[in-house]
Amino acid sequence: MTESISDEFRRALATLCTDERARAAETGQDAPALWQAVDALGYTDALVAAAHGGAGLSLSDAGALANAAGYAGLPHPFGETVVARALIAQAGGSVDQGAIALARAQPAQDGVLVCREVSGARLARHVLVEADDEWLLMPCEAATTSAGRFRPHASASLRWASSDQAVFRCVRGAETAETLCSAVHAAAMAGAMERVLELTVLYAGDRRQFGKAIGQFQAVQQDLAVLAEQASSTATAARIGCAGGTPLPQPLLAAVAKLRACEAAAQVAAIAHAVHGAIGVTEEHMLGVFTARLHEWRAAPGTERACADTLGRAVLADGAASISRFVAAHLAPAPDTATA
Template sequence: MTESTSDLFERSLAQMCQDGRIRAVESGEDSAEAASLWADVDALGFTDALVADEHGGAGLSLAEAGPLFAAAGRAGLPHPFGETMVARALLAAAGQKADGGCIAVASALPEQGDAVACREVPGAMLAGHVLVQWRDAWLLMPCDQARVQPGSYRPRASASLQWESARQAVARWTTSGPSAMSYCNAVHAAAMSGAMERVLALSVTYANDRRQFGRAIGQFQAVQQDLAVMAEQAGSAAFAARMGCGCAGPEPDALLAAAAKLRASEAALRVANLAHAVFGAIGITEEHVLGVFTTRLHEWRAAAGTELACAERIGRAALQSGQTLSAFVQTSLAPFVAATAA
């Protein structure tokens, strides 16, 4: 994928995801608008970009798709765009057909019997299906047959879902390769990096426009310090996201994805808090778009691989490796394995 193609996608999203349209979709006020927005995005053709060439897709690697995930986060697209890309690639590889709709991705909670339950799935209420990793299988579960509990952060867009039986799946095949959590970690880290860039841009613009005591608040040293820390955190998250998606194929590396999500989540907390400090009370109003992005950042932090889950995943791998910490980082937490001396 060329840089000009990525720029084209970003410019198209910017035109489609106006602030008012995003808020209308997330508020649940207009289901037709939500469907219209997804149809516009899907028509661009990027949702099949991870599907292999032989199955009619573009055959992009995860590294090539990373900028698309970040662009969706930067634009504020309410739907699970990156997850849909992943789900369509997995469906095509398994010989299954996607219906062109939006698909969320999630891991099932441990449940007794045949029930399937997923906690806090971003964008689930805007999706037609959820691709669920359940025990040793992938299940494509229809959202309209689930018991729904509104999400904690976006109650009209996200949800916890439960199905009475795995037999409700419209498609099922044996799992192989990375877990749902690893896919979501890579996708969410990239989307979070894009959202943080947008939050930083909003904060810089506001600091330059808002005047107090006769000058822009961006000229005050305390505000400059906040903006500098935000830029540092957003930059480190963007680097981590590139690392988490730094794979030659469509599948993520579990440890790199966990490290990327952990760093992005830590950065998101600081960026969100500092942005609201710069904006003051106006930043928490429903009318201001800042809350759309900071709410999304907190939701992604709590979804799939949480900070604790990612840290535990990395810690267990380090202990089991039998290596020193330095050697473990070089061999397992770098996109390119460091060469060792003979």
């Protein structure tokens, strides 16, 4: 079921989110119209229970959809919107059809809410903010913003004068913004790496040097093999991060997925740009669009260091006789169940 759903979504995105339209939306051009077209497909309500008007799909289905969005180059916070709508619906709230980013509030004084480097915030209508023991749905138009480092026209740091500006609030359960972002970002990173691999293999087959395609040189073939290995392992890890038999990601599984994705992203981006050479950093080429997102997701909540710390603390607290026993006890996901 997961493959059929994601394949259908990929086919739809191939028509709606072409490279030219994705690049334009990345700079804010036509971004609302692109999101409206994607949202109209209905996949953004994948995790919302059927009782609340959603599709009631499983977390693994939602992960596959985030993967498809990453592959297509959709610049909006698609995966974040899917989990945010599920949380809001579960709490009895309702939202409009705009995109929703996810973030954790940083410590601040005088009731100010500050969220730094929020992926896709400039293309979203709201940000679902983790603030102590609450979820706050904050309108982006009410925030003071500054451009993000990796995607200045799509992402931003935001500041609200008060949590009273929230249009919806609810008590936060055990879930955290870091866990949610880790799972959906790992899935999107896997999709983006798949696309980077395709672009790199295509270029290596087309670019000729000394009378033959550079993909025929052993050194380049070695680089392509490593790139493929890293992309494949990330895809496997992303599926683990969205497994577990629960409606929302489990912290340890999400940490495993994001850690592997972060480790792979650095190698994937470096190898892809090395093979492409100077053309890979031009505005006309799509490679830079995908590698910029990979680096942004690496720096988003659930960083490589944070995920490693989460896993390390869990291992020490568990007291398992060996790492293999810890993995078997805590990192072997159970079958998924639908949320309907």
